[in-house]
Amino acid sequence: xxxxxxxxxxxxxxxxxxxxxxxxxxxxxxxxxxxxxxxxxxxxxxxxxxxxxxxxxxxxxxxxxxxxxxxxxxxxxxxxxxxxxxxxxxxxxxxxxxxxxxxxxxxxxxxxxxxxxxxxxxxxxxxxxxxxxxxxxxxxxxxxxxxxxxxxxxxxxxxxx
Amino acid sequence: xxxxxxxxxxxxxxxxxxxxxxxxxxxxxxxxxxxxxxxxxxxxxxxxxxxxxxxxxxxxxxxxxxxxxxxxxxxxxxxxxxxxxxxxxxxxxxxxxxxxxxxxxxxxxxxxxxxxxxxxxxxxxxxxxxxxxxxxxxxxxxxxxxxxxxxxxxxxxxx
Numbered sequence: 196x197x198x199x200x201x202x203x204x205x206x207x208x209x210x211x212x213x214x215x216x217x218x219x220x221x222x223x224x225x226x227x228x229x230x231x232x233x234x235x236x237x238x239x240x241x242x243x244x245x246x247x248x249x250x251x252x253x254x255x256x257x258x259x260x261x262x263x264x265x266x267x268x269x270x271x272x273x274x275x276x277x278x279x280x281x282x283x284x285x286x287x288x289x290x291x292x293x294x295x296x297x298x299x300x301x302x303x304x305x306x307x308x309x310x311x312x313x314x315x316x317x318x319x320x321x322x323x324x325x326x327x328x329x330x331x332x333x334x335x336x337x338x339x340x341x342x343x344x345x346x347x348x349x350x351x352x353x354x355x356x
Numbered sequence: 357x358x359x360x361x362x363x364x365x366x367x368x369x370x371x372x373x374x375x376x377x378x379x380x381x382x383x384x385x386x387x388x389x390x391x392x393x394x395x396x397x398x399x400x401x402x403x404x405x406x407x408x409x410x411x412x413x414x415x416x417x418x419x420x421x422x423x424x425x426x427x428x429x430x431x432x433x434x435x436x437x438x439x440x441x442x443x444x445x446x447x448x449x450x451x452x453x454x455x456x457x458x459x460x461x462x463x464x465x466x467x468x469x470x471x472x473x474x475x476x477x478x479x480x481x482x483x484x485x486x487x488x489x490x491x492x493x494x495x496x497x498x499x500x501x502x503x504x505x506x507x508x509x510x511x512x513x514x515x
Binding site: 268280 | 414
Protein backbone atom coordinates (compact mmCIF):
# COMPACT_ATOMS: atom_id res chain seq x y z
CA UNK A 196 0.00 0.00 0.00
CA UNK A 197 2.82 2.37 -0.85
CA UNK A 198 0.49 4.83 -2.52
CA UNK A 199 -1.88 5.14 0.38
CA UNK A 200 -2.02 8.62 1.77
CA UNK A 201 -3.01 8.95 5.39
CA UNK A 202 -6.76 8.95 5.84
CA UNK A 203 -6.44 10.45 9.27
CA UNK A 204 -7.51 13.98 8.19
CA UNK A 205 -10.79 12.62 6.77
CA UNK A 206 -11.23 10.45 9.83
CA UNK A 207 -10.64 13.45 12.08
CA UNK A 208 -13.03 15.65 10.13
CA UNK A 209 -15.75 13.01 10.37
CA UNK A 210 -14.99 12.45 14.04
CA UNK A 211 -16.00 16.02 14.84
CA UNK A 212 -19.51 15.58 13.42
CA UNK A 213 -22.61 14.59 15.38
CA UNK A 214 -23.94 11.03 15.04
CA UNK A 215 -27.12 12.32 13.42
CA UNK A 216 -25.15 14.20 10.80
CA UNK A 217 -22.88 11.21 10.24
CA UNK A 218 -25.86 8.89 9.76
CA UNK A 219 -27.38 11.28 7.26
CA UNK A 220 -24.07 11.51 5.45
CA UNK A 221 -23.76 7.70 5.35
CA UNK A 222 -27.25 7.46 3.79
CA UNK A 223 -26.27 9.91 1.06
CA UNK A 224 -23.04 7.99 0.35
CA UNK A 225 -25.03 4.74 0.26
CA UNK A 226 -27.39 6.12 -2.40
CA UNK A 227 -24.46 7.47 -4.40
CA UNK A 228 -22.66 4.16 -4.07
CA UNK A 229 -25.64 2.28 -5.52
CA UNK A 230 -25.81 4.69 -8.47
CA UNK A 231 -22.16 4.14 -9.32
CA UNK A 232 -22.44 0.36 -8.85
CA UNK A 233 -25.28 0.29 -11.37
CA UNK A 234 -23.36 2.51 -13.74
CA UNK A 235 -20.25 0.34 -13.43
CA UNK A 236 -22.26 -2.83 -14.10
CA UNK A 237 -23.82 -1.27 -17.21
CA UNK A 238 -20.40 -0.15 -18.47
CA UNK A 239 -18.94 -3.61 -17.84
CA UNK A 240 -21.78 -5.16 -19.84
CA UNK A 241 -21.02 -2.76 -22.71
CA UNK A 242 -17.31 -3.63 -22.56
CA UNK A 243 -18.08 -7.38 -22.56
CA UNK A 244 -20.39 -7.04 -25.56
CA UNK A 245 -17.91 -4.97 -27.52
CA UNK A 246 -15.03 -7.29 -26.64
CA UNK A 247 -17.02 -10.25 -27.94
CA UNK A 248 -17.71 -8.37 -31.17
CA UNK A 249 -14.07 -7.30 -31.42
CA UNK A 250 -12.86 -10.83 -30.85
CA UNK A 251 -15.22 -12.19 -33.48
CA UNK A 252 -14.21 -9.49 -35.91
CA UNK A 253 -10.52 -10.26 -35.40
CA UNK A 254 -11.03 -14.02 -35.55
CA UNK A 255 -12.86 -13.62 -38.87
CA UNK A 256 -10.22 -11.24 -40.15
CA UNK A 257 -7.30 -13.47 -39.25
CA UNK A 258 -9.03 -16.48 -40.77
CA UNK A 259 -9.77 -14.50 -43.95
CA UNK A 260 -6.22 -13.16 -44.05
CA UNK A 261 -5.11 -16.59 -45.28
CA UNK A 262 -7.52 -16.72 -48.20
CA UNK A 263 -8.92 -13.25 -48.93
CA UNK A 264 -6.77 -10.35 -47.78
CA UNK A 265 -9.03 -7.48 -48.94
CA UNK A 266 -12.02 -8.93 -47.13
CA UNK A 267 -9.93 -9.39 -43.99
CA UNK A 268 -8.84 -5.76 -44.15
CA UNK A 269 -12.45 -4.63 -44.45
CA UNK A 270 -13.27 -6.52 -41.27
CA UNK A 271 -10.25 -4.98 -39.59
CA UNK A 272 -11.66 -1.50 -40.14
CA UNK A 273 -14.67 -2.41 -38.04
CA UNK A 274 -12.37 -3.82 -35.37
CA UNK A 275 -10.55 -0.48 -35.12
CA UNK A 276 -13.73 1.35 -34.16
CA UNK A 277 -14.71 -1.37 -31.69
CA UNK A 278 -11.29 -1.17 -30.12
CA UNK A 279 -11.53 2.60 -29.71
CA UNK A 280 -14.94 2.18 -28.07
CA UNK A 281 -13.57 -0.45 -25.67
CA UNK A 282 -10.67 1.79 -24.66
CA UNK A 283 -12.99 4.71 -23.97
CA UNK A 284 -15.43 2.51 -22.01
CA UNK A 285 -12.61 1.07 -19.90
CA UNK A 286 -11.27 4.54 -19.13
CA UNK A 287 -14.76 5.66 -18.11
CA UNK A 288 -15.15 2.60 -15.94
CA UNK A 289 -11.98 3.49 -14.06
CA UNK A 290 -13.53 6.86 -13.13
CA UNK A 291 -16.82 5.19 -12.18
CA UNK A 292 -15.00 2.63 -10.01
CA UNK A 293 -13.02 5.36 -8.30
CA UNK A 294 -16.27 7.05 -7.38
CA UNK A 295 -17.74 3.75 -6.27
CA UNK A 296 -14.73 3.13 -4.11
CA UNK A 297 -14.82 6.65 -2.68
CA UNK A 298 -18.41 6.31 -1.49
CA UNK A 299 -17.81 2.82 -0.13
CA UNK A 300 -14.77 4.03 1.82
CA UNK A 301 -16.72 6.96 3.23
CA UNK A 302 -19.47 4.60 4.43
CA UNK A 303 -16.89 2.35 6.11
CA UNK A 304 -15.19 5.31 7.80
CA UNK A 305 -18.52 6.74 9.02
CA UNK A 306 -19.68 3.34 10.31
CA UNK A 307 -16.36 2.94 12.15
CA UNK A 308 -16.72 6.33 13.79
CA UNK A 309 -20.34 5.65 14.74
CA UNK A 310 -19.39 2.48 16.61
CA UNK A 311 -16.33 4.14 18.16
CA UNK A 312 -13.55 2.36 16.32
CA UNK A 313 -10.24 4.10 16.93
CA UNK A 314 -8.37 5.16 13.82
CA UNK A 315 -5.71 2.64 12.98
CA UNK A 316 -3.94 2.99 9.63
CA UNK A 317 -3.01 -0.71 9.56
CA UNK A 318 -6.60 -1.74 10.06
CA UNK A 319 -7.74 0.63 7.31
CA UNK A 320 -4.99 -0.71 5.04
CA UNK A 321 -6.16 -4.25 5.70
CA UNK A 322 -9.68 -3.30 4.79
CA UNK A 323 -8.91 -2.12 1.32
CA UNK A 324 -5.98 -3.81 -0.41
CA UNK A 325 -8.09 -6.22 -2.42
CA UNK A 326 -10.42 -3.55 -3.64
CA UNK A 327 -7.59 -1.20 -4.46
CA UNK A 328 -5.49 -3.72 -6.32
CA UNK A 329 -8.55 -4.83 -8.26
CA UNK A 330 -9.39 -1.23 -9.06
CA UNK A 331 -5.90 -0.41 -10.20
CA UNK A 332 -5.20 -3.57 -12.16
CA UNK A 333 -8.52 -3.25 -13.99
CA UNK A 334 -7.79 0.36 -14.82
CA UNK A 335 -4.35 -0.40 -16.14
CA UNK A 336 -5.56 -3.32 -18.19
CA UNK A 337 -8.06 -0.87 -19.65
CA UNK A 338 -5.29 0.61 -21.71
CA UNK A 339 -3.01 -2.37 -21.92
CA UNK A 340 -4.14 -4.05 -25.09
CA UNK A 341 -0.93 -5.91 -25.69
CA UNK A 342 -1.81 -8.50 -23.10
CA UNK A 343 -5.38 -8.70 -24.33
CA UNK A 344 -4.25 -9.17 -27.92
CA UNK A 345 -1.57 -11.68 -26.99
CA UNK A 346 -4.31 -13.82 -25.44
CA UNK A 347 -6.47 -13.30 -28.50
CA UNK A 348 -3.59 -14.33 -30.75
CA UNK A 349 -3.13 -17.53 -28.76
CA UNK A 350 -6.83 -18.26 -29.07
CA UNK A 351 -6.75 -17.62 -32.80
CA UNK A 352 -3.79 -19.95 -33.19
CA UNK A 353 -5.62 -22.61 -31.19
CA UNK A 354 -8.66 -22.26 -33.45
CA UNK A 355 -6.41 -22.49 -36.50
CA UNK A 356 -4.82 -25.76 -35.36
CA UNK B 357 -1.61 15.20 -9.13
CA UNK B 358 -4.96 15.43 -10.89
CA UNK B 359 -4.67 14.37 -14.55
CA UNK B 360 -4.81 17.21 -17.08
CA UNK B 361 -8.04 15.91 -18.65
CA UNK B 362 -9.99 16.70 -15.47
CA UNK B 363 -8.52 20.17 -15.08
CA UNK B 364 -9.67 21.48 -18.45
CA UNK B 365 -11.89 24.56 -18.21
CA UNK B 366 -14.88 22.94 -19.94
CA UNK B 367 -14.75 19.99 -17.54
CA UNK B 368 -14.51 22.22 -14.49
CA UNK B 369 -17.30 24.54 -15.65
CA UNK B 370 -19.62 21.60 -16.41
CA UNK B 371 -19.40 20.57 -12.77
CA UNK B 372 -20.82 23.93 -11.71
CA UNK B 373 -23.86 23.81 -14.02
CA UNK B 374 -27.40 23.20 -12.79
CA UNK B 375 -28.98 19.79 -13.49
CA UNK B 376 -31.07 21.29 -16.29
CA UNK B 377 -28.06 22.89 -17.93
CA UNK B 378 -26.03 19.71 -17.52
CA UNK B 379 -28.78 17.77 -19.24
CA UNK B 380 -28.96 20.32 -22.09
CA UNK B 381 -25.18 20.18 -22.53
CA UNK B 382 -25.27 16.37 -22.60
CA UNK B 383 -27.96 16.43 -25.30
CA UNK B 384 -25.87 18.84 -27.33
CA UNK B 385 -22.74 16.71 -26.98
CA UNK B 386 -24.64 13.52 -27.69
CA UNK B 387 -25.89 14.98 -30.96
CA UNK B 388 -22.38 16.10 -31.90
CA UNK B 389 -20.97 12.68 -31.02
CA UNK B 390 -23.67 10.94 -33.02
CA UNK B 391 -22.87 13.03 -36.10
CA UNK B 392 -19.16 12.22 -35.76
CA UNK B 393 -19.91 8.53 -35.24
CA UNK B 394 -22.21 8.40 -38.27
CA UNK B 395 -19.56 10.01 -40.43
CA UNK B 396 -16.92 7.60 -39.13
CA UNK B 397 -19.17 4.60 -39.72
CA UNK B 398 -19.83 5.85 -43.27
CA UNK B 399 -16.10 6.11 -43.91
CA UNK B 400 -15.53 2.64 -42.47
CA UNK B 401 -18.34 1.27 -44.57
CA UNK B 402 -16.81 2.90 -47.66
CA UNK B 403 -13.47 1.27 -46.80
CA UNK B 404 -15.08 -2.10 -46.31
CA UNK B 405 -17.00 -1.75 -49.57
CA UNK B 406 -13.75 -0.89 -51.33
CA UNK B 407 -12.03 -3.91 -49.78
CA UNK B 408 -14.92 -6.19 -50.65
CA UNK B 409 -15.04 -4.89 -54.22
CA UNK B 410 -11.29 -5.54 -54.43
CA UNK B 411 -11.88 -9.08 -53.14
CA UNK B 412 -14.56 -9.72 -55.78
CA UNK B 413 -12.31 -8.33 -58.52
CA UNK B 414 -9.47 -10.53 -57.33
CA UNK B 415 -11.69 -13.60 -57.40
CA UNK B 416 -12.61 -12.78 -60.99
CA UNK B 417 -8.94 -12.44 -61.87
CA UNK B 418 -9.09 -8.65 -62.43
CA UNK B 419 -5.74 -7.96 -60.82
CA UNK B 420 -5.33 -4.36 -61.98
CA UNK B 421 -8.77 -3.30 -60.79
CA UNK B 422 -8.14 -5.06 -57.49
CA UNK B 423 -4.80 -3.24 -57.15
CA UNK B 424 -6.48 0.14 -57.70
CA UNK B 425 -9.14 -0.58 -55.12
CA UNK B 426 -6.62 -1.81 -52.57
CA UNK B 427 -4.51 1.31 -53.05
CA UNK B 428 -7.60 3.48 -52.54
CA UNK B 429 -8.46 1.42 -49.48
CA UNK B 430 -4.99 1.98 -48.08
CA UNK B 431 -5.23 5.78 -48.41
CA UNK B 432 -8.78 5.64 -47.05
CA UNK B 433 -7.49 4.02 -43.86
CA UNK B 434 -5.03 6.90 -43.41
CA UNK B 435 -7.73 9.52 -43.98
CA UNK B 436 -9.98 7.90 -41.37
CA UNK B 437 -7.46 8.36 -38.57
CA UNK B 438 -8.04 12.10 -37.83
CA UNK B 439 -11.78 11.47 -37.71
CA UNK B 440 -11.21 8.51 -35.41
CA UNK B 441 -9.14 10.76 -33.11
CA UNK B 442 -11.92 13.35 -32.99
CA UNK B 443 -14.49 10.64 -32.32
CA UNK B 444 -12.50 9.20 -29.42
CA UNK B 445 -11.82 12.63 -27.89
CA UNK B 446 -15.54 13.51 -28.09
CA UNK B 447 -16.61 10.16 -26.77
CA UNK B 448 -14.19 10.44 -23.85
CA UNK B 449 -15.49 13.91 -23.03
CA UNK B 450 -19.12 12.83 -23.36
CA UNK B 451 -18.55 9.76 -21.16
CA UNK B 452 -16.93 11.88 -18.50
CA UNK B 453 -19.77 14.42 -18.58
CA UNK B 454 -22.25 11.56 -18.27
CA UNK B 455 -20.46 10.32 -15.14
CA UNK B 456 -20.21 13.86 -13.80
CA UNK B 457 -23.96 14.29 -14.20
CA UNK B 458 -24.56 11.43 -11.75
CA UNK B 459 -25.46 12.67 -8.29
CA UNK B 460 -22.56 12.11 -5.93
CA UNK B 461 -19.80 12.42 -8.53
CA UNK B 462 -16.45 13.30 -7.00
CA UNK B 463 -13.46 14.68 -8.85
CA UNK B 464 -10.27 12.64 -8.62
CA UNK B 465 -8.92 15.11 -6.07
CA UNK B 466 -11.22 13.56 -3.46
CA UNK B 467 -9.97 10.12 -4.37
CA UNK B 468 -6.34 11.07 -4.62
CA UNK B 469 -6.66 12.16 -1.02
CA UNK B 470 -7.11 8.46 -0.31
CA UNK B 471 -4.59 7.13 -2.74
CA UNK B 472 -2.18 8.81 -5.13
CA UNK B 473 -1.31 6.08 -7.63
CA UNK B 474 -4.67 5.57 -9.28
CA UNK B 475 -4.53 4.95 -13.02
CA UNK B 476 -6.99 6.95 -15.10
CA UNK B 477 -6.87 5.08 -18.43
CA UNK B 478 -7.16 7.39 -21.43
CA UNK B 479 -8.04 10.24 -19.07
CA UNK B 480 -4.43 10.15 -17.90
CA UNK B 481 -3.14 11.76 -21.09
CA UNK B 482 -1.49 15.14 -20.72
CA UNK B 483 -2.82 16.74 -23.88
CA UNK B 484 -5.01 16.14 -26.91
CA UNK B 485 -1.82 15.64 -28.94
CA UNK B 486 -0.81 12.84 -26.61
CA UNK B 487 -4.24 11.28 -27.00
CA UNK B 488 -3.81 11.35 -30.78
CA UNK B 489 -0.34 9.81 -30.55
CA UNK B 490 -1.69 7.09 -28.29
CA UNK B 491 -4.55 6.34 -30.66
CA UNK B 492 -2.23 6.26 -33.66
CA UNK B 493 -0.22 3.60 -31.89
CA UNK B 494 -3.29 1.80 -30.59
CA UNK B 495 -5.57 1.78 -33.58
CA UNK B 496 -4.09 -0.98 -35.68
CA UNK B 497 -5.30 -4.30 -34.29
CA UNK B 498 -3.54 -6.18 -37.10
CA UNK B 499 -0.17 -4.75 -36.20
CA UNK B 500 -0.54 -6.05 -32.67
CA UNK B 501 -1.32 -9.45 -34.08
CA UNK B 502 1.88 -9.29 -36.11
CA UNK B 503 0.10 -8.62 -39.41
CA UNK B 504 1.39 -5.72 -41.51
CA UNK B 505 -1.57 -4.39 -43.51
CA UNK B 506 0.61 -2.47 -45.95
CA UNK B 507 2.82 -5.48 -46.55
CA UNK B 508 -0.23 -7.70 -47.02
CA UNK B 509 -1.66 -5.28 -49.58
CA UNK B 510 1.65 -5.10 -51.42
CA UNK B 511 1.95 -8.91 -51.46
CA UNK B 512 -1.60 -9.21 -52.70
CA UNK B 513 -1.07 -6.60 -55.39
CA UNK B 514 2.19 -8.11 -56.61
CA UNK B 515 0.91 -11.71 -56.64
